[in-house]
Amino acid sequence: MTDAAVAGKDARQVDGDAxxxxLGTALRRLRKAQGLTLQQLAARCGLSQPFLSQLENGKAMPSLMALHYVAQALDTTAHSLIQPRERLDVSLVRHGEGETYxxxxxxxxxxxxxxxxxxxEPxxxxxxxGVGTVNTGHEGEEVIYVLEGxxxxELDGSAPVVLARGDVYTYPATIPHTITAAGQAGCRFLVVSSPPSF
Structure with a gap:
C-alpha cells in the first residue's frame, strides 16, 4: 500500500494543505473517541504508526485507498472525513464539479x-x-453502471463478468470483489454504494 498524495483531475482540485x-483533526478526534492508540489503529488499517502520526498532524496526505482503510478501521467513510459532516438532504454536483482524487x-x-x-454514495x-482495485469487501450493496469502455x-467464488457501456451490475459488497478496466481504452463508470463505503 503506498502513501501517495491526493491528486485532482478536473478544475475543482482540492487544496491539499487544507x-x-x-483530515488530521478528524482522524485524531475519532481515534481518541474510540480509545485507540496510534499503534492499535495502525494494526487495524495496515498503515505504519509514523505515517498515521503524520496524517494526524496534517503533514501527510494519504491516497484515497489508504484513507479508505483508515476510515474502515474507525467505522466511518473516507468521504465523511474529507468533506463536511453536516446533514444535507439534497446535494447537487453539476457537470465539471465535484472533487476528484x-x-x-x-x-x-x-x-x-x-x-x-x-x-x-455515488x-x-x-x-x-489494466488498472483496478484490490480485492476488497465491505458492508452493504453496490451498483455499477458503465459509462465508457x-x-x-470479479466476485470471490464467481466467474468474472465483463461489462460494457450501458451495463449495470448489482452485488453484495460483503463479497470480496476486484474491479479492473478491460480492453485498450480504459473505463469510466458510476459506482453507488449503500451504505456509503468511501
Missing part, C-alpha cells in the same frame, strides 16, 4: 455528493487500461 489539516496510479474517483451523511471512477468485475 484537506490535510482538516487519485486512488492509485491510473485510477481516480470523483465524489458526486456533498457532505458525508447520505444513505448512499462516485464516478476512471481507470486506465469495458470493466471486469
Amino acid at each position: 484537506v490535510a489539516a482538516t 487519485q486512488l492509485v496510479e491510473g485510477a481516480s474517483v470523483r465524489f458526486l455528493t456533498r457532505g458525508g451523511s447520505h444513505l448512499m 462516485n464516478e471512477v476512471e481507470f486506465d487500461p 469495458r470493466l471486469r468485475v
